[in-house]
Amino acid sequence: MSNSFLVFKVYSGVYAISTGDIYRIERFDRENVEFNGEVPSFYRVGDYVITLDWLTEAAVSKENLFDPDRLILYRTASKIRGIPVTELQKVETLDEVSSYSLLPRFFRRAKVLSWINLFLTSGERIVPVLNLEKLPEHDFRTADAARKKESV
Amino acid sequence: MSKQTNLDDLITRLEEKEKEASIIYADEETEQVVIFELDGALFAFPGRHVIEIVPFESLTTIPGLPPYFSGLITLRGTVEAVINLKFLLGLPAESAVYGSRILFLKYDEQILGGLADVVFDVVSIPKSGIHPPLETLDEKKAEYIIGEFDYRDKQVVLISGAKLFAKITELSKV
Numbered sequence: 411m412s413n414s415f416l417v418f419k420v421y422s423g424v425y426a427i428s429t430g431d432i433y434r435i436e437r438f439d440r441e442n443v444e445f446n447g448e449v450p451s452f453y454r455v456g457d458y459v460i461t462l463d464w465l466t467e468a469a470v471s472k473e474n475l476f477d478p479d480r481l482i483l484y485r486t487a488s489k490i491r492g493i494p495v496t497e498l499q500k501v502e503t504l505d506e507v508s509s510y511s512l513l514p515r516f517f518r519r520a521k522v523l524s525w526i527n528l529f530l531t532s533g534e535r536i537v538p539v540l541n542l543e544k545l546p547e548h549d550f551r552t553a554d555a556a557r558k559k560e561s562v
Numbered sequence: 563m564s565k566q567t568n569l570d571d572l573i574t575r576l577e578e579k580e581k582e583a584s585i586i587y588a589d590e591e592t593e594q595v596v597i598f599e600l601d602g603a604l605f606a607f608p609g610r611h612v613i614e615i616v617p618f619e620s621l622t623t624i625p626g627l628p629p630y631f632s633g634l635i636t637l638r639g640t641v642e643a644v645i646n647l648k649f650l651l652g653l654p655a656e657s658a659v660y661g662s663r664i665l666f667l668k669y670d671e672q673i674l675g676g677l678a679d680v681v682f683d684v685v686s687i688p689k690s691g692i693h694p695p696l697e698t699l700d701e702k703k704a705e706y707i708i709g710e711f712d713y714r715d716k717q718v719v720l721i722s723g724a725k726l727f728a729k730i731t732e733l734s735k736v
Contacts, residue, residue: 423623423625511641512641513641514634514673516734517643520734529634529641535622
């Protein structure tokens with residue numbers, strides 16, 4: 411893993427991605443979005459159509475598609491995918507990060523947070539670093555609705 | 563004997579009984595408990611499971627976190643999960659307010675935080691004073707409860723740390 415991380419915001423959530431995992435960053439253009447019904451699921455990049463990973467539980471629709479500012483493109487084993495980003499914040503290097511923290515033990519074998527590799531921590535701040543191999547397995551926009559039905 | 567004397571006698575006997583109830587005999591087995599409030603009701607954890615109590619400041623929430631978790635927090639540089647006790651106990655789960663406390667519990671080398679409205683006291687109670695929970699107890703609460711005991715004329719529900727950890731582990735495996 412690279413020693414530097416790009417920290418970014420998706421709505422109110424703050425996340426980080428290892429800079430070595432980034433394929434490209436481009437300006438998010440809503441004209442390139444393709445919908446799966448009402449859900450903005452795909453994005454045209456040149457001749458290709460890639461899948462979008464929304465890091466939010468909020469319902470994303472045509473109305474609030476103006477919010478993303480950039481698109482972080484990343485490459486999985488076989489495909490390129492994209493993360494819409496509200497705000498790019500900064501690149502943190504190993505020296506600037508107070509410490510790393512692993513997932514709490516409860517979650518290490520659970521699927522629920524498998525999209526997090528580790529956390530960057532600094533004081534009260536906890537920033538999840540994305541595990542891009544697992545991220546495509548999660549769709550947070552539908553996860554919230556599913557969980558509301560769940561009874562504990 | 564006058565009515566007043568009878569009344570005085572009764573009061574004296576009741577006071578003695580109350581005093582006796584609060585005395586813990588040295589040879590009686592006791593359990594240290596941490597008493598806290600959730601939604602106006604008193605609950606307790608066995609003290610042996612509580613490793614730290616910290617004031618609530620902020621929690622980090624992330625997408626995909628199940629509703630029985632309130633969020634994540636750093637405890638001396640380590641990220642720990644904070645469970646939503648109100649949700650697990652079937653109480654109205656409002657967000658934390660100023661003055662809330664996080665009780666960190668440790669069981670079998672695993673650590674979990676639990677959000678409490680107020681932490682009242684840490685006391686030793688005689689084990690004989692812990693009564694089995696009522697059979698009419700709400701099903702959600704019954705899953706985690708060891709029993710009930712009296713504390714300053716109030717009923718306190720004693721939660722089993724082991725049962726709580728087992729339930730969260732089971733739910734988190736999904």
